Amino acid sequence: xxxxxxxxxxxxxxxxxxxxxxxxxxxxxxxxxxxxxxxxxxxxxxxxxxxxxxxxxxxxxxxxxxxxxxxxxxxxxxxxxxxxxxxxxxxxxxxxxxxxxxxxxxxxxxxxxxxxxxxxxxxxxxxxxxxxxxxxxxxxxxxxxxxxxxxxxxxxxxxxxxxxxxxxxxxxxxxxxxxxxxxxxxxxxxxxxxxx
Amino acid sequence: xxxxxxxxxxxxxxxxxxxxxxxxxxxxxxxxxxxxxxxxxxxxxxxxxxxxxxxxxxxxxxxxxxxxxxxxxxxxxxxxxxxxxxxxxxxxxxxxxxxxxxxxxxxxxxxxxxxxxxxxxxxxxxxxxxxxxxxxxxxxxxxxxxxxxxxxxxxxxxxxxxxxxxxxxxxxxxxxxxxxxxxxxxxxxxxxxxxx
DNA sequence: GAAATTATATAAATCGCACTACAGAAAAGG
DNA sequence: CCTTTTCTGTAGTGCGATTTATATAATTTC
Numbered sequence: 001x002x003x004x005x006x007x008x009x010x011x012x013x014x015x016x017x018x019x020x021x022x023x024x025x026x027x028x029x030x031x032x033x034x035x036x037x038x039x040x041x042x043x044x045x046x047x048x049x050x051x052x053x054x055x056x057x058x059x060x061x062x063x064x065x066x067x068x069x070x071x072x073x074x075x076x077x078x079x080x081x082x083x084x085x086x087x088x089x090x091x092x093x094x095x096x097x098x099x100x101x102x103x104x105x106x107x108x109x110x111x112x113x114x115x116x117x118x119x120x121x122x123x124x125x126x127x128x129x130x131x132x133x134x135x136x137x138x139x140x141x142x143x144x145x146x147x148x149x150x151x152x153x154x155x156x157x158x159x160x161x162x163x164x165x166x167x168x169x170x171x172x173x174x175x176x177x178x179x180x181x182x183x184x185x186x187x188x189x190x191x192x193x194x195x196x
Numbered sequence: 197x198x199x200x201x202x203x204x205x206x207x208x209x210x211x212x213x214x215x216x217x218x219x220x221x222x223x224x225x226x227x228x229x230x231x232x233x234x235x236x237x238x239x240x241x242x243x244x245x246x247x248x249x250x251x252x253x254x255x256x257x258x259x260x261x262x263x264x265x266x267x268x269x270x271x272x273x274x275x276x277x278x279x280x281x282x283x284x285x286x287x288x289x290x291x292x293x294x295x296x297x298x299x300x301x302x303x304x305x306x307x308x309x310x311x312x313x314x315x316x317x318x319x320x321x322x323x324x325x326x327x328x329x330x331x332x333x334x335x336x337x338x339x340x341x342x343x344x345x346x347x348x349x350x351x352x353x354x355x356x357x358x359x360x361x362x363x364x365x366x367x368x369x370x371x372x373x374x375x376x377x378x379x380x381x382x383x384x385x386x387x388x389x390x391x392x
Numbered sequence: 393g394a395a396a397t398t399a400t401a402t403a404a405a406t407c408g409c410a411c412t413a414c415a416g417a418a419a420a421g422g
Numbered sequence: 423c424c425t426t427t428t429c430t431g432t433a434g435t436g437c438g439a440t441t442t443a444t445a446t447a448a449t450t451t452c
Contacts, residue, residue: 169369
């Protein structure tokens, strides 16, 4: 019952990678089916047979992004010896990701759906929940830093997690506006002042 | 030769204000003509007779925004006694504006056109040039602060102007995600750490 | 008052875009 | 081989959104 019927003539995984790149550089609504099918090298019927709909394809692309590019910043968070080092590494990773975008820079999870039509609102909420989760991870790392003595007990970890979340959003916006690596890296030092 | 023909049955200035609010809360592409004509209380032909096209209406709405809501942050920049006070006032004003958005929060100049179709790219560039100008104003204020002894000569005003620009973009993104006034105001203190 | 000019309303044209019949092709199962 | 199943390519369909004919109404100018 497994391999019945005509086999698919393209590599679905590679096609999904290409879809992810298009969504990443243009956002959900900015990516039109022409762009998607052209990037994947397939025709519309093949697209729909393989991915169901534009929205379903976007969700899959987001999952893939979270598992690849998106994981860098979170991994960096866990690796630093101190909370400060972890946050710094997270920002560095975030900059790498933002500059690694195919054409226009920035993070798919931040820029993928911002000013969308009402019918796209569920996708926006989905991305928002992922961002909220990231913020919780930052908060947890800061709390650990307090527990381990890296940071004073007087700080408000919630606020600072929110702050670094905002900084990463700012980084994405600037990357989308064409900022260079030097431009973005220069933002790290002033951002870290909040933890000193 | 002035007032020939049937007079307009609505107040163009007030209609433009309403258009501005729709563009502000939904962005250029998120705002559809239905929303615009409904908000202005006019029919499509009247809209086109008065404003020319959706794009032209957006540009006028942006001009109006720059002259009203958008001017607050820049005015605040000039009023502080020290550079630090000016930046703090700018952020406070920016938060006020972001929360003053009709429905979903944030700044029209930051959120109005981000992930747009290629045909909307000129509008995105237009907003970007306004943002660049804001950044120059911030830089000028910081340079003045250095000249007046508020800030040490060792700082890089360009980088810090870029940083506060990114912070304001982050504030807009968080406002769009539903942040409260307390949430946004809490971001000011960590942001100001870069100038201490 | 008649002519010229400009706005309004209804209604539709135009057009881009997500999505899909339909017929043909390539495999597995019998 | 014949049937069944699933994919592919061409060529559209349908829908929504921006934009415009066309006729009519309200003013100014002569």
